[in-house]
Every structure is written in C-alpha cells, then in structure tokens.
Amino acid sequence: MTTLEVPTDGLFGLANLPYGVYSVSGGQPRVATRYGDYVVDLAVLLDDDTFDSPSINRFMAQGRQRWVDVREQIASLVTGDILAAAVHTLDEVTLHLPIEVADYVDFYASQYHAANLGKLFRPDNPEPLLPNWKHLPVSYHGRSSSIVVSGTGIVRPNGQRKGPMDPVPVFGPSTRLDIEAELGFVVGTESAMAEPIPVEEAENHIFGAVLFNDWSARDIQAWEYVPLGPHLGKSFASTISPWVVPLLALQAARIPTPTQNPEPLPYLRMDEPWGLDIDVAVEWNGQVVSRPPYAAMYWSPAQMLAHLTVNGAPTSVGDLFASGTISGPRKEQRGAFIELTWGGAEPVNVAGERRIFLEDGDEVVLTATAPGADGTRIGFGEARGRILSAT
Amino acid sequence: MTTLEVPTDGLFGLANLPYGVYSVSGGQPRVATRYGDYVVDLAVLLDDDTFDSPSINRFMAQGRQRWVDVREQIASLVTGDILAAAVHTLDEVTLHLPIEVADYVDFYASQYHAANLGKLFRPDNPEPLLPNWKHLPVSYHGRSSSIVVSGTGIVRPNGQRKGPMDPVPVFGPSTRLDIEAELGFVVGTESAMAEPIPVEEAENHIFGAVLFNDWSARDIQAWEYVPLGPHLGKSFASTISPWVVPLLALQAARIPTPTQNPEPLPYLRMDEPWGLDIDVAVEWNGQVVSRPPYAAMYWSPAQMLAHLTVNGAPTSVGDLFASGTISGPRKEQRGAFIELTWGGAEPVNVAGERRIFLEDGDEVVLTATAPGADGTRIGFGEARGRILSAT
Numbered sequence: 001m002t003t004l005e006v007p008t009d010g011l012f013g014l015a016n017l018p019y020g021v022y023s024v025s026g027g028q029p030r031v032a033t034r035y036g037d038y039v040v041d042l043a044v045l046l047d048d049d050t051f052d053s054p055s056i057n058r059f060m061a062q063g064r065q066r067w068v069d070v071r072e073q074i075a076s077l078v079t080g081d082i083l084a085a086a087v088h089t090l091d092e093v094t095l096h097l098p099i100e101v102a103d104y105v106d107f108y109a110s111q112y113h114a115a116n117l118g119k120l121f122r123p124d125n126p127e128p129l130l131p132n133w134k135h136l137p138v139s140y141h142g143r144s145s146s147i148v149v150s151g152t153g154i155v156r157p158n159g160q161r162k163g164p165m166d167p168v169p170v171f172g173p174s175t176r177l178d179i180e181a182e183l184g185f186v187v188g189t190e191s192a193m194a195e196p197i198p199v200e201e202a203e204n205h206i207f208g209a210v211l212f213n214d215w216s217a218r219d220i221q222a223w224e225y226v227p228l229g230p231h232l233g234k235s236f237a238s239t240i241s242p243w244v245v246p247l248l249a250l251q252a253a254r255i256p257t258p259t260q261n262p263e264p265l266p267y268l269r270m271d272e273p274w275g276l277d278i279d280v281a282v283e284w285n286g287q288v289v290s291r292p293p294y295a296a297m298y299w300s301p302a303q304m305l306a307h308l309t310v311n312g313a314p315t316s317v318g319d320l321f322a323s324g325t326i327s328g329p330r331k332e333q334r335g336a337f338i339e340l341t342w343g344g345a346e347p348v349n350v351a352g353e354r355r356i357f358l359e360d361g362d363e364v365v366l367t368a369t370a371p372g373a374d375g376t377r378i379g380f381g382e383a384r385g386r387i388l389s390a391t
Numbered sequence: 392m393t394t395l396e397v398p399t400d401g402l403f404g405l406a407n408l409p410y411g412v413y414s415v416s417g418g419q420p421r422v423a424t425r426y427g428d429y430v431v432d433l434a435v436l437l438d439d440d441t442f443d444s445p446s447i448n449r450f451m452a453q454g455r456q457r458w459v460d461v462r463e464q465i466a467s468l469v470t471g472d473i474l475a476a477a478v479h480t481l482d483e484v485t486l487h488l489p490i491e492v493a494d495y496v497d498f499y500a501s502q503y504h505a506a507n508l509g510k511l512f513r514p515d516n517p518e519p520l521l522p523n524w525k526h527l528p529v530s531y532h533g534r535s536s537s538i539v540v541s542g543t544g545i546v547r548p549n550g551q552r553k554g555p556m557d558p559v560p561v562f563g564p565s566t567r568l569d570i571e572a573e574l575g576f577v578v579g580t581e582s583a584m585a586e587p588i589p590v591e592e593a594e595n596h597i598f599g600a601v602l603f604n605d606w607s608a609r610d611i612q613a614w615e616y617v618p619l620g621p622h623l624g625k626s627f628a629s630t631i632s633p634w635v636v637p638l639l640a641l642q643a644a645r646i647p648t649p650t651q652n653p654e655p656l657p658y659l660r661m662d663e664p665w666g667l668d669i670d671v672a673v674e675w676n677g678q679v680v681s682r683p684p685y686a687a688m689y690w691s692p693a694q695m696l697a698h699l700t701v702n703g704a705p706t707s708v709g710d711l712f713a714s715g716t717i718s719g720p721r722k723e724q725r726g727a728f729i730e731l732t733w734g735g736a737e738p739v740n741v742a743g744e745r746r747i748f749l750e751d752g753d754e755v756v757l758t759a760t761a762p763g764a765d766g767t768r769i770g771f772g773e774a775r776g777r778i779l780s781a782t
Contacts, residue, residue, distance in 0.1 A: 139622055141534055224529065227616070231530055319536075344458055
C-alpha cells in the first residue's frame with residue numbers, strides 16, 4: 001500500500017479528479033484519474049471492471065448518478081492507503097484519447113469571434129453578425145476520425161486554394177495554417193431519435209469538458225466552404241486534452257452567460273447559470289499570445305445540446321461538441337491567429353519573430369484553469385500539437 | 392439440406408449477392424446475403440464466425456482479397472445443397488442497418504442539382520454554379536447517429552425557420568420537408584492519418600453502395616446554413632437501403648463520367664471509368680415521380696474519396712459518403728422535390744393531388760437497378776420511409 005502526497009493548492013487536487021486513459025509500456029489502455037502528478041488506475045482503485053476499458057465511454061454510459069457516486073468514492077479512496085499497483089506517475093505513462101468519439105459537432109458560439117470573422121470576410125457589410133447568429137447557436141458537423149490526443153504531430157494539410165489573383169486553383173501545402181482555441185463538451189449518455197434534450201436535462205447528458213484545438217487551414221477553407229460549409233480546411237486534425245474534467249468539478253465555475261438579446265426562443269431559455277468562468281491560454285512556441293475568456297461565450301453548452309437535438313437528432317455516448325473559437329472583446333483575448341493578426345495585417349511577435357500563421361516546427365499549447373470547490377482552482381492539462389511538414 | 396430456386400432474370404441473382412444484417416424473432420442480428428427472395432445466413436453458409444456479427448464491418452475490414460474470395464464462395468455455395476438452417480425468406484426476417492456507420496460525408500456531385508439550386512436560391516447570379524464547383528467535389532460532414540434503415544418512420548423535425556416576411560424566426564414543425572435521392576458509398580478498409588487514398592486505390596477501399604435518402608427540411612436549412620453549411624435541416628434522419636451492393640457486382644455498370652471540363656487537378660484525375668450506370672426511381676405514395684440517372688453525376692466516388700482524404704484525414708471501416716442529390720438534365724430526372732416543383736412554383740400531381748413538399752403520412756421509396764454481369768440486371772432493394780407527425 002502507498003499514500004499519495006499531493007499539494008492542496010495544485011490544479012489537480014480533490015476538486016478536479018478528471019478522467020483519462022493511460023497505458024504503461026506494453027500494456028492495454030485503461031481508465032485513470034489524475035491526482036496531483038499521479039495517474040491512478042480506476043479499475044484497481046475501485047475494484048471495478050468498468051474502468052478496465054480503452055475509453056471512458058462504458059463508464060459515462062452508466063449515467064449521472066454513477067458519475068456522482070464514483071467521484072465521491074475516488075475522492076475518498078485517493079486520500080487513504082491505496083494499492084501501489086494502482087499508482088503511476090505522469091512521466092511513466094502514455095496518455096490516449098480518453099473517449100471513443102461518436103458524432104462531432106463544432107459550434108460558433110463567441111460573439112466576438114463571429115463578428116471579427118464577419119468584419120474580415122465581409123468588410124462591406126455594416127452588420128458583422130449574420131441575421132441568424134443571435135437566434136440559434138450556428139454549428140456544423142466535423143470529422144470524428146481525425147480527433148487526436150495532445151502531443152500528436154499535426155501534418156500540414158495539402159489542398160486546393162485559390163487566391164483572388166489566381167486564375168485557377170492551385171494544389172499544395174496550406175500556407176495559412178491556423179488554430180482555434182475551443183472547449184469540447186463530452187456527451188456521456190445517449191438520447192433517442194425524436195427525443196430532444198431540453199436545456200434543463202443537459203446536466204444528465206454532458207459528462208465533462210476538454211480543451212479543443214480545431215486546427216484550420218484558412219486558404220483551403222476559404223475556397224471550399226461555399227455553400228456547404230467548412231470541410232477539408234478542418235478535417236485533417238483536431239487536438240483534445242487527455243483529461244476530461246467532469247461537469248461535476250465545474251460547479252464553482254458556472255456563471256450566467258452574457259445577456260442574450262433578443263431573448264432566444266423558448267427551447268433555448270435557461271433557468272440555471274450555464275456560462276463557464278474558464279480562463280484559457282494560448283502558447284505559441286512557448287510564449288503566451290492570447291488569453292481567451294470562456295466567460296465571454298454567448299451560447300452555453302446546455303443551449304448547444306438543446307439546439308442540436310431539437311430536430312429529433314439522437315445522441316450517442318461519446319458525442320463531442322465543441323464551442324467554436326473562444327474570443328473575448330480585447331485583441332489579446334482572440335483565440336485564432338487570423339483574428340489575432342487581423343487577417344495578417346498585424347503580425348504578432350513570437351519569440352522575436354513577426355508571425356501570422358503557423359510554420360513547420362511550430363508548437364501550440366492550449367491550457368486552461370477554472371474555479372474549483374472551496375476556493376481552489378482546477379486545471380484542464382494541455383492540448384499540445386507541433387506542425388510537421390506536409391507529405 | 393435444401394436447394395434454392397431463384398429465377399435467373401431477377402434483380403437478386405448470382406450477379407448481385409449483396410450484404411445485409413437480419414434477425415429472426417428473438418435472435419441476434421447476423422450477416423446475410425440476399426439470393427432471390429431468400430435471406431441466407433453467411434456464418435452458417437460459409438461456416439465462418441466473421442459473419443456472426445451485428446454489422447458487416449468486421450468482414451469489410453478484412454480487405455479486398457477477402458471480398459473477392461467470399462463472393463466466389465457464396466456464388467458457388469448458394470447454387471448447391473445448403474443447410475436449411477442458413478435459409479430464411481424475406482418475410483420471415485427483420486432487416487437492420489447493415490453497417491456500423493463511422494464518419495458520414497455528403498457530397499453535391501450532380502451538376503444539374505447544383506445548378507438548379509443555384510438558379511432557385513441565387514436567381515440574380517448569371518452563373519448558377521459557384522466558382523469552386525467544377526474544381527472540387529463540394530461536400531460536408533453530416534450526422535452518423537441518425538442514419539436509419541429502410542422502413543424506419545421519419546418524424547417530421549421541429550426547428551427554427553424565418554421566411555422573408557417574418558420579422559423574427561418562428562419555431563415549429565418543418566413545412567418544407569423534402570427528400571434527396573442519393574447513392575451512399577461504404578468504406579470497407581481504413582486509412583491512416585496523413586495517408587491520402589489516391590483515385591487508383593479507391594477499389595481497395597470502397598466496399599459497395601446503398602440507396603440513400605437525405606431527408607431535408609428546406610425551411611430549417613435555409614435559415615441556419617449561412618455561413619457553416621446545413622446541420623439541423625438534415626441531421627434528423629437519413630434512410631439507407633438494407634442491402635449493400637458490392638462494388639464487385641457493379642463492374643458492368645461502370646462507365647465514364649461526363650466530360651470534366653476544366654480538367655481537374657492531378658489528384659482528381661482518373662484512368663479507369665468510375666461513373667456508374669445506375670437507374671434510380673423515386674416513388675411518392677406509390678407513384679413514380681422521378682427517375683434520376685446516376686450516369687449523369689459529374690464527380691465519381693473514387694474522386695470523392697480521393698478528395699476527402701487528400702488533406703490527410705483518416706478513414707475508418709464503416710465510413711459512409713453519399714453522392715448528393717442525383718438529378719439529370721430533364722425535369723422528370725430531378726431527385727429532390729424542391730427541384731421537381733421548382734421551389735413550389737410547379738406542383739406535381741401525386742395520386743390526383745397537387746403536391747410540393749411532404750405531408751404527414753406520405754411515404755417515399757427509392758429503388759434502383761444497374762447492369763450486372765452477363766447481361767443481367769441487379770437491384771438495390773429499396774430505401775423506404777413514411778413521414779410521422781412532429782412530436
């Protein structure tokens with residue numbers, strides 16, 4: 001038996017207890033929690049086969065009461081004597097994608113991001129937001145198979161692009177490779193066809209949240225996206241953080257969203273505060289270039305889930321929906337480089353170089369923290385990716 | 392033992408031998424082929440556990456040489472004495488979704504459909520096709536979880552819509568519920584991230600084809616789709632036929648696509664004929680209202696797969712990509728009611744009623760046939776769906 005010494009002021013204390021999937025050399029991936037810098041095997045800790053699994057999907061499917069009960073059990077057990085076989089340190093393990101992703105939807109829920117892109121792409125239009133934007137959380141489906149865990153190399157995508165001066169499209173590696181700093185929300189329990197999930201039921205379905213980097217090839221996207229939306233400009237890769245922070249750990253982070261005016265249609269109205277006071281940071285080659293505030297997001301995750309099921313679409317265990325780029329009102333709060341550099345007109349200084357988009361070898365790391373229970377703060381770990389040369 | 396009497400001029404003879412999943416009362420879903428009106432259990436017929444599975448994914452993953460070998464074995468065995476336990480009749484079984492769907496992408500590959508929608512939605516634009524259309528097969532991701540098998544009831548979706556005269560959006564059941572008659576192509580073998588599938592490798596990845604009805608709520612779609620593309624207007628349901636017709640059965644149907652001018656970029660060029668001479672029929676309440684010719688499709692399935700992976704996106708066993716609405720040059724060849732009725736201006740006569748969009752209780756059935764080996768014709772079965780009232 002062993003006991004774990006974990007500082008009470010760290011980001012992975014008892015107020016966090018996220019879920020992830022790890023393996024040690026030669027072993028099968030299994031479910032763990034992170035406590036301090038320890039990775040604690042939950043099948044061993046809890047003596048429960050649910051966690052002898054390569055994803056957390058089986059556990060999530062058991063529903064919210066189990067999420068509550070298991071969280072209490074973990075908190076109780078990690079502070080006592082535990083089997084040494086349950087314990088690894090972070091540097092001993094490989095972390096894997098924590099969920100088996102079913103359907104993936106990306107939203108567009110930041111008013112500042114949507115308005116910035118409107119000004120950049122439709123400069124002649126006096127109203128930067130499109131007419132539907134304040135009535136519904138605009139969104140689209142993305143590719144599930146290219147969602148990868150933090151640390152996976154991101155190969156620069158090839159594709160078609162056509163600049164305003166090009167007579168015909170050209171093919172080659174993207175020259176405008178960007179990020180989008182987002183949160184992703186993990187759906188833990190399924191819902192049936194023709195049975196929408198109302199806002200007030202969202203807590204029974206949303207299991208937790210991860211950091212999400214929606215890598216974006218702006219040149220490919222600009223040429224392809226009319227009229228059916230983004231596809232190849234996004235589908236090459238998205239990076240998530242390895243630890244799913246439970247919604248149960250985010251109760252202290254819940255705040256009202258910004259005022260929604262006009263008042264949304266009844267199916268989008270909220271009785272509970274569903275905004276999230278999460279501070280995100282974007283590091284570019286080791287330098288923080290932006291601090292997007294999740295608190296500024298206009299549409300909440302409960303509204304996103306209510307909207308995406310209101311037409312009767314069923315959900316599955318492991319569905320993932322992302323927030324869209326998190327941008328705040330100030331320049332240094334913009335979560336995509338196309339905004340941060342204003343389409344390239346205002347390069348940013350990254351370690352002494354003037355930069356606009358990503359170059360091969362660049363590394364981007366997203367991190368985030370939020371208020372936890374009892375005045376603590378909790379961390380999301382990181383979503384890290386380095387750009388590799390195009391094939 | 393028993394022998395199967397199957398007419399040589401039917402649509403499900405030896406030239407077809409599609410794959411599906413069936414169950415009998417109380418039993419588990421298992422993989423079968425259809426021979427005439429018999430449903431033949433392949434685990435029993437071939438004495439092979441691969442087919443004791445609720446989807447054909449496990450078999451597909453074994454790769455093209457197995458697809459060739461198993462097809463030959465089936466053709467040999469179904470014409471001899473076979474175990475009675477392998478044989479059911481169509482009316483004894485329930486047919487299920489044949490594949491476990493991974494990522495789903497919908498294309499927009501008919502020049503006539505794209506041009507018709509261009510004229511309807513952008514009447515002031517002298518060029519109905521958008522600038523990118525002839526350079527790349529335009530496409531977007533859709534929802535996998537709402538893909539259902541033929542016969543599943545389609546609940547009319549609720550959603551937001553805003554007509555040109557509405558001061559604010561209204562919420563309620565869609566009033567412009569439409570179909571899109573398409574083919575869906577099933578990906579049988581996976582490909583890795585950053586390893587595109589060139590056109591000449593498509594045969595090793597595309598396992599077969601199904602009928603696909605991309606039910607579409609035009610009012611919801613029109614309000615939501617700018618700038619990120621269709622979502623709720625489509626994601627409530629798509630219907631596929633229960634039998635996957637192998638690409639190996641479609642060799643006699645392969646024809647050149649229409650001339651592609653301008654010549655596509657090199658990664659989209661084809662050395663083999665990849666068009667498909669498949670005749671589709673759309674029945675509305677028992678009356679054939681349209682006969683879309685797949686032969687008229689501009690972009691081929693090999694080009695679609697090459698395009699959707701050219702940026703490095705990985706594919707999974709069970710990926711499904713659909714063609715987009717199949718429309719030919721003539722009015723009676725249009726595969727969506729919005730085109731067939733020219734946005735409602737030209738109602739069609741359906742069993743004595745003037746109709747534009749779908750009413751509750753309406754039933755739509757897609758069927759298709761194609762040339763098979765040795766002068767035969769083969770069938771795709773049907774994709775059937777009846778509209779149920781909104782919840």
